[in-house]
Structures are given as structure tokens and as C-alpha cells.
Amino acid sequence: MKRILVPTDFSSRAENALKVAAQITRKNDSEIHLLHMLEIPSQMNDAITGATPIPEIMLFIQKAKEVMQQTKEKNFLKDITIVDAIKIEKATQGILSYTNDNEIDMIIMGSNGASGLTEFIIGSNTEKVVRLSSVPVMVIKEEITQFEPKNIVFASDFSEEIKKPFQKILNFTNQFQAKLNMVTICSPNSFKTTSLANKLMNNFIQEFNLQNFSTNIYNETTIEKGITNFANEIKADLICLCTHGRTGLSHFFSGSISEDLANHGNKPLIIFKI
Known part of the structure; x- marks a missing residue:
């Protein structure tokens, strides 16, 4: 388990997943891949390949880079190898393609699912990743200060x-x-x-x-x-x-x-x- 992928939208539930990933990483001397997906409307996405990208897209990308850097500097990630990436793609497809391209061993995702195991992950990007991922997927709902499953x-x-x-x-x-x-x-x-x-x-x-x-x-x-x-x-x-x-x-x-x-x-x- 050398490469752990944590998709993030910079929300509190994504941070809960990242904290668990950090604890597993320290135990296994592995690295975290922190991935943020920018789901930009198709007309804006087409403009990226043009000669002059529109200002709105550049603003989205710059803001994502700033928040990504702030996330990487959090205390609980100190001394952990972080590989960060920002992709302009639909969330599920982007997570799966990144997993395959970077030989990810496990995905850890946050969820704000309702009660019940099925509602916990069904009907969300998390469920789609679970269904299509070739690697194990861990789903975290709330903050776990000490992940030490016995x-x-x-x-x-x-x-x-x-x-x-x-x-x-x-x-x-x-x-x-x-x-x-x-x-x-x-x-x-x-x-x-x-x-x-x-x-x-x-x-x-x-x-x-x-x-x-x-x-x-x-x-x-x-x-x-x-x-x-x-x-x-x-x-x-x-x-x-x-x-x-x-x-x-x-x-x-x-x-x-x-x-x-x-x-x-x-x-x-x-x-x-x-």
C-alpha cells in the first residue's frame, strides 16, 4: 500500500478522509496523492484548449491551487510525501483515470451519507467510484482522530x-x-x-x-x-x-x-x- 489517493473538494468530509489517509501513510511509509477535480461546464472546458483561455477558468484553477497548497501545509500532514494534482474532468472519471495512470493502491473518500450502509455511499460520486474502481475504496463519514482498527x-x-x-x-x-x-x-x-x-x-x-x-x-x-x-x-x-x-x-x-x-x-x- 504505497500510494493512497484522496479525492478532495476541500470540504470537512474530505479532510476527514485525508486525516485517516495520513495515519495509514505513517504506518506504511507510503505517500498520499491528493486530487482535486474541477468540473467546469463543457463550453468553458472547450475554451481551455484555445489560444486564449477565458479569465474565469484561470481564476478557478488559481484558486484551487491556493487551497491545495493550504491543505498540504496542515499540521497532520507534516513530513508526509504529498503528490497533488488538479484535473478538469468529471469527478468519477477523473478519479478512476488518475488511479489507473498512477498505480494507486487504495482510494480513501469522505461521505456525508445518511443513515444505513447503502445510503452511506449509494447515489453519489463515492458510490460510482466504489462500483468502478479496480482498487479498494475506503469510505469515511466523520472525523477519526485515531485510526487504529483492532x-x-x-x-x-x-x-x-x-x-x-x-x-x-x-x-x-x-x-x-x-x-x-x-x-x-x-x-x-x-x-x-x-x-x-x-x-x-x-x-x-x-x-x-x-x-x-x-x-x-x-x-x-x-x-x-x-x-x-x-x-x-x-x-x-x-x-x-x-x-x-x-x-x-x-x-x-x-x-x-x-x-x-x-x-x-x-x-x-x-x-x-x-
């Missing part, structure tokens, strides 16, 4: 296709010497008997060298509520999920969202693509 939830159906991204999850977990709490959520729309759920998890973990872990079965009316309630009950610091990029997270979750039960609090979420 209790991590991994919710899955533990199918064969999960094995490849699971190794990445293990690598991430080991970096923080955290306990990995693996859980199968049984809901009316995704029901498994206890014996079958245990068999799937036990067969799954045999191929991996697991040290500090637990296997769990949790019953709930929807998968989302099950993940959220289980994470709250064990006081998890982080939730890990795998998803098919082609369908997005809305396919992963079954059932509707209930605000009173799906209160995820401050927990960060990291998504690995299958």
Missing part, C-alpha cells in the same frame, strides 16, 4: 470468488494486528441453516493462515441490518465488504433500509471488488 468485521457469503479479494483483506488486517470477525448474515432473502453456514466458513478459511479471528452467524431481517447490528454489538472499528463492481452495492444488500436499525455511527467502511 476489531474488524468481514461480512460475506464465503463463496469461492471471495478468496482472491480476501487475501487483500487479510494483508490489510495484519498491518494493524487486528482481530478479523468473519460473519455470515442469514436473512429471509438469504437464508442458510447453521450447519451449512458453518461448513461454508470452515471450508473457506482452511486455505488461509489465520491467527486472530472468529467465525459468526447472525440472523436479521436484511443483510444490511445484520452487518450493522453485528458490528455495533462487537464494537467494531471497521467494516469490510466485497462486491461485484458491475452491480454495485445495491445488489449486495437485500431488503429495505430502516433508519432506526441501520445506524452505522462513525464506523469506516472499506470495499474490495470481487
Whole structure:
């Protein structure tokens, strides 16, 4: 994990993501790529390639450069290698193209999502990046002054296709010497008997060298509520999920969202693509 990308609109939620990235960077001796996207109307964008760029565009670019420099000088980024970039492109496309062009290992993004894991990232640029990114995406909602996850939830159906991204999850977990709490959520729309759920998890973990872990079965009316309630009950610091990029997270979750039960609090979420 040598290159961490933090897209920023210079908002407080983007700064929350940047603070977490800074903490991970110090632990891994990596670098942060700080990216700001200028989504300028198409007619202005066309003018950039002309002989005389219009003053409004130059003003936008200059202001972005000034705020970017101020961001890089924040105390929590002291002594961290920062690579900054300003791109004139649609946010999602720009983030993804920058990720591919610069061999980014992880994206960390802020979100002001509503309650519920799905609303946390669905219907925003963050959801689009999660769905299309080839690298893990971490979503941060609120400020985390000390990102030191020691209790991590991994919710899955533990199918064969999960094995490849699971190794990445293990690598991430080991970096923080955290306990990995693996859980199968049984809901009316995704029901498994206890014996079958245990068999799937036990067969799954045999191929991996697991040290500090637990296997769990949790019953709930929807998968989302099950993940959220289980994470709250064990006081998890982080939730890990795998998803098919082609369908997005809305396919992963079954059932509707209930605000009173799906209160995820401050927990960060990291998504690995299958």
C-alpha cells in the first residue's frame, strides 16, 4: 500500500478522509496523492484548449491551487510525501483515470451519507467510484482522530470468488494486528441453516493462515441490518465488504433500509471488488 489517493473538494468530509489517509501513510511509509477535480461546464472546458483561455477558468484553477497548497501545509500532514494534482474532468472519471495512470493502491473518500450502509455511499460520486474502481475504496463519514482498527468485521457469503479479494483483506488486517470477525448474515432473502453456514466458513478459511479471528452467524431481517447490528454489538472499528463492481452495492444488500436499525455511527467502511 504505497500510494493512497484522496479525492478532495476541500470540504470537512474530505479532510476527514485525508486525516485517516495520513495515519495509514505513517504506518506504511507510503505517500498520499491528493486530487482535486474541477468540473467546469463543457463550453468553458472547450475554451481551455484555445489560444486564449477565458479569465474565469484561470481564476478557478488559481484558486484551487491556493487551497491545495493550504491543505498540504496542515499540521497532520507534516513530513508526509504529498503528490497533488488538479484535473478538469468529471469527478468519477477523473478519479478512476488518475488511479489507473498512477498505480494507486487504495482510494480513501469522505461521505456525508445518511443513515444505513447503502445510503452511506449509494447515489453519489463515492458510490460510482466504489462500483468502478479496480482498487479498494475506503469510505469515511466523520472525523477519526485515531485510526487504529483492532476489531474488524468481514461480512460475506464465503463463496469461492471471495478468496482472491480476501487475501487483500487479510494483508490489510495484519498491518494493524487486528482481530478479523468473519460473519455470515442469514436473512429471509438469504437464508442458510447453521450447519451449512458453518461448513461454508470452515471450508473457506482452511486455505488461509489465520491467527486472530472468529467465525459468526447472525440472523436479521436484511443483510444490511445484520452487518450493522453485528458490528455495533462487537464494537467494531471497521467494516469490510466485497462486491461485484458491475452491480454495485445495491445488489449486495437485500431488503429495505430502516433508519432506526441501520445506524452505522462513525464506523469506516472499506470495499474490495470481487
